[in-house]
Amino acid sequence: MQKFRQVSGGNCQLVLYRESKPGVPDPADAGVVLALYSESMAVDANKQGSAVITNARGQGKPVPGTPNYTGGLEVPPYAPQMGHILRALCGAPATTRETAAELAQEEVTNEGLGYVGLPVTAHKFVQDTVVTITGTANYDGAYRLEYGTTDKKLVIKALYRAETIASGARAHRGRGAFLDGAAEDLGDGKVALPVGGFGVALHEGESVTVAGTANYDGAHVLQKGTGARVLVIETAYAAESFDGTPTAIPAFFRHEFSLPRNQPTFCIQKKFDFEAGASVNPYTVILSNKLNGLSFSFGGETEIKISLDCSVGSVENISTPVNPSQPSVLPGIPFWDKETAVWVNSRRAGDVQKGSLNLAFGIDGQVAVGDMGKRSRQPEGDPTGTLTLTVFMEHDEYQQLADMAATVPVAVSMSGANGEELWLSLPESELDTGGPQISGKGGLTIEVKAIGFVDLAQTSSQYTLINRVGSYA
DSSP states (O other): OOOOOOOOGGGOEEEEEEEEETTEEOTTOOOEEOOOSEEEEEEEOOEEEEOOOOSSSSOEEEEEOOOEEEEEEEEOOOHHHHHHHHHHHHOSOEEEEOOOEEBOSSBOEEEETTEEEEEBSOOOOOTTOEEEEESOSSOOEEEEOOTTOBTTEEEEEOOOOOOBOOTTOEEEESOOEEEEEEOEEEETTEEEEEBOTTOOOOOTTOEEEEESOSSOOEEEEOOTTOBTTEEEEESOOOOOEEEEEEEEEEOOEEEEEEOOSSOOOEEEEEEOOOOTTSOSOOEEEEEEEEEEEEEEEEOSSSOOOEEEEEEOOEEEEESSOSSSSOOEEOOOOOOOGGGEEEEETTEEETTEEEEEEEEEOOBOOBOOTTSTTOOOBOOBOOOEEEEEEEEEOSOSHHHHHHHTTOOEEEEEEEEOTTSOEEEEEEEEEEEEOOOOOOOSSSOOEEEEEEEEOOSSSSOSOEEEEEESOOOOO
């Protein structure tokens, strides 16, 4: 008897495709491979035993019912991948390039306890954002912004040295590279630029702006071979050595998504790791999906796992891939649980112990007569959003806001180690809390819910993703 290789989950694959119209994958889209923890996208034929009486003891031949579809995915919040997931929910975002913030020509301040305040004219950064400082005498380098950062001051952890900031000093989003060593000719019009210090996390296809060199200043797209200690660019080679002061600053882009009135559809394809000859249908294609839910918990020292619920239109087994082109494999750039923050009424809440965000989008797939069990209609219903928080009991502000039925914006943010950010926001919400309960002699917590709604806002939920991907058009 011929034996085949056991299929293993680690060698299987999910590919996300856009659809040109419901149920039709876009032939121009090569797809992206999804990083995931698990998935449960399948179809149950819903066969039922027949109750027809015949001249025999036993049920009749099974009768196929209306198929039941499941559409669950559990994915990590990787910065490049989240843009494709949010596009599947909202459609193409409004994208703008991030610009550097000018430092003000003022004195640096000693904030005490090893913290320094850098004066700034205006900026879009928040506490936890990673920035690279250039153009100063004592503070050039990469830092995570600390508590005390305001609209006029960036607080960093550094040894204080008195300095008046000179003209041209800037704070750039992300972790930039400082070039140290000699440029290397790789041939074929490629040059390797050496990175000093602890290296950087930049990837092929990303854009950087080089400054401070004699021969390589300007914008470059990173090429194959780029790693933590070297940046490969496409340009003419010229011999040059760097002293650790020239920089390569990555380009960041702000992608603004809003839940639309009509959500787009998308396709997901499973690829199973069958050995050649073991099966003629190594692919399953799940068509005409709409994202129907997004939820995750945060707080603690665990990985964040985002659960996606899909309303599935149909499931088919096929022998060839949806698109013969190789799908894109995205770099895994994570957001960690410890980098998560909650914002209530546009202020960072420092008293949250843990929480969860649950967004449901009200999609209800419908089967019409003659659909052969497929869900040909995916009408939108009312979306709902709830942010549930366990809060250390230190004040009664939440109770006051709940009692006043005040409308407040709430958001959950994730700030990555290299400058990426992800914001999930309810522009309008009311707080709900039942008040504190005395449960012992120790410290008390209180449960607070933020319930999203639509009154004056244009949408019930918004999503901002800042990363090094130039476009999700």
